[in-house]
Amino acid sequence: MPRSAGILLPVTSLPSRCGIGTLGREAFAFAEFLHAAGQRYWQVLPLGPTGYGDSPYQSFSSFAGNPYLIDLDLLIADGLLTQEETDEVFWGRDPRLVDYGAVYEGRFPLLRRAYERGCRRDEGRVAAFMHENEDWLPDYALFMALKARFGMRPWIEWPREIRLRAPEATAQYKSALAGDISFYIYLQYLFFAQWAALRAHCETLGVRLIGDLPIYVALDSADVWSRPENYLLDGENLPVCVAGVPPDYFCDDGQLWGNPIYDWARMRQTGFAWWMRRIGAAASLYDMLRIDHFRGLSSYWAVPYGETTARRGEWEEGPGRPFIDALKQNFPDFPIIAEDLGDLSDDVFELMAYAGYPGMRVLQFGFDAPSECAHQPHAYPVRCVSYTGTHDNDTTLGWLHNGDPEAVGFAAEYLGLNAAEGPVNGMLRGGMASAAELFVAPMQDYLGLDSSARMNTPSTKSGNWRFRLLPGEASPALARRIARMTRIYGRKG
Numbered sequence: 001m002p003r004s005a006g007i008l009l010p011v012t013s014l015p016s017r018c019g020i021g022t023l024g025r026e027a028f029a030f031a032e033f034l035h036a037a038g039q040r041y042w043q044v045l046p047l048g049p050t051g052y053g054d055s056p057y058q059s060f061s062s063f064a065g066n067p068y069l070i071d072l073d074l075l076i077a078d079g080l081l082t083q084e085e086t087d088e089v090f091w092g093r094d095p096r097l098v099d100y101g102a103v104y105e106g107r108f109p110l111l112r113r114a115y116e117r118g119c120r121r122d123e124g125r126v127a128a129f130m131h132e133n134e135d136w137l138p139d140y141a142l143f144m145a146l147k148a149r150f151g152m153r154p155w156i157e158w159p160r161e162i163r164l165r166a167p168e169a170t171a172q173y174k175s176a177l178a179g180d181i182s183f184y185i186y187l188q189y190l191f192f193a194q195w196a197a198l199r200a201h202c203e204t205l206g207v208r209l210i211g212d213l214p215i216y217v218a219l220d221s222a223d224v225w226s227r228p229e230n231y232l233l234d235g236e237n238l239p240v241c242v243a244g245v246p247p248d249y250f251c252d253d254g255q256l257w258g259n260p261i262y263d264w265a266r267m268r269q270t271g272f273a274w275w276m277r278r279i280g281a282a283a284s285l286y287d288m289l290r291i292d293h294f295r296g297l298s299s300y301w302a303v304p305y306g307e308t309t310a311r312r313g314e315w316e317e318g319p320g321r322p323f324i325d326a327l328k329q330n331f332p333d334f335p336i337i338a339e340d341l342g343d344l345s346d347d348v349f350e351l352m353a354y355a356g357y358p359g360m361r362v363l364q365f366g367f368d369a370p371s372e373c374a375h376q377p378h379a380y381p382v383r384c385v386s387y388t389g390t391h392d393n394d395t396t397l398g399w400l401h402n403g404d405p406e407a408v409g410f411a412a413e414y415l416g417l418n419a420a421e422g423p424v425n426g427m428l429r430g431g432m433a434s435a436a437e438l439f440v441a442p443m444q445d446y447l448g449l450d451s452s453a454r455m456n457t458p459s460t461k462s463g464n465w466r467f468r469l470l471p472g473e474a475s476p477a478l479a480r481r482i483a484r485m486t487r488i489y490g491r492k493g
Helices: 025-036 072-077 083-087 100-118 123-132 137-149 167-176 178-205 222-226 264-269 273-283 320-330 346-355 363-368 396-402 405-415 423-433 476-488
Strands: 004-008 041-043 208-213 241-245 255-260 288-291 299-304 314-317 336-338 359-362 384-387 438-442
Touching: 025 041, 025 178, 025 476, 041 438, 072 083, 072 100, 083 100, 100 178, 123 137, 123 178, 137 167, 137 178, 137 222, 167 178, 178 208, 208 273, 264 273, 273 288, 273 320, 320 346, 336 346, 336 359, 359 363, 363 396, 363 405, 363 423, 396 405, 396 423, 405 423, 423 438, 423 476
Parallel strands: 004 041, 004 438, 041 208, 208 288, 288 336, 359 384, 384 438
Antiparallel strands: 241 255, 241 299, 299 314
């Protein structure tokens, strides 16, 4: 890729009057802001529907879009809702933070009204959409209809006959829940129509979209319920082991993610067919894709199901080179970023070299652990993506205020941080000036926001994924400042 720059901002973090960022006017405006700021890329977090905990990395589907992101003002313009109906809803009190409880309670009754008004009018287009997505959409819509029927409980708590997809029970529920199934299909039709319009707008501006693909799927997902053969499950379709990482920089107990582990041996026999469909779906949405936890393709941490921490896990061999071969055969020209952070071993470095994908470098890591010089700008290879921090890190201002004083002092000496420029700007300059072919910073860093704007703290279960921009923060003045730094360091896209 050419020397360039981008900004990381989840769609949920956009401003909106309805409690959460969406695919409407503010998304179009942010794409225009990126263009004015000389940014070639907009990196987002996973777009799938979320449940308990609101994590985009624990989605109900690897293929579906999040109904929270459907823009209600676009539905008003389309005659499916009224301004008065959306104004009557309580969306939360703090415009800086998403109130997921309020969004959930307020949004779905409105989406149900939109469905009731539009399902017949859009019948032909919805039918075509169903045909294009028949490999995942029917299972997902039935899964969501069943979740609604059973009070949104995880599928492992459903009655045994439908939990195990007994044919007679499945047929009965499909008939009984036909209306709800149709509703969830319609929501996906709306989501993908709005996403297509936003992507087309980005394309006219020369802004490319970087997606994010979690390596694992959630246990409580249509993926696992409808395709249990793809995972290491027992006779009751409960996991034998689950995913995580051992004790690390973020947590002394490691991170117990709880995702089921793939049956990689079986997947290899099919040419990794399900995975290729998954990558293909992502390639239809984005211009580039970050594969989260790439090291899990080389070796992964497997924890016995039922453990309360990730300490008692074991490293197991991943799909390795055969998976990379399948990926390159099916998607030879689709750009991929390999998230290669964490505890890496020789087998991971070897697979990274074999794949040839650019890895990631995080400025904060280079100073938190000075021995990790790979994360210091002087050691960056050209073929990598540099970040000040990721969605899992503190904001740069938060790190400067709360980080280890020795690490912050080292960063100040290394980068020449000073009050006149501002230490956050100095950190941004360090990434911009590096040899990395792509530099990406979270929007919070360009705004100079403190730890209250942090997106996620790993191994915590509440208070995450809530940050939002305030109206006007993505200003023309800020775009000009970012554009100047981008030009100075030769990153004009």
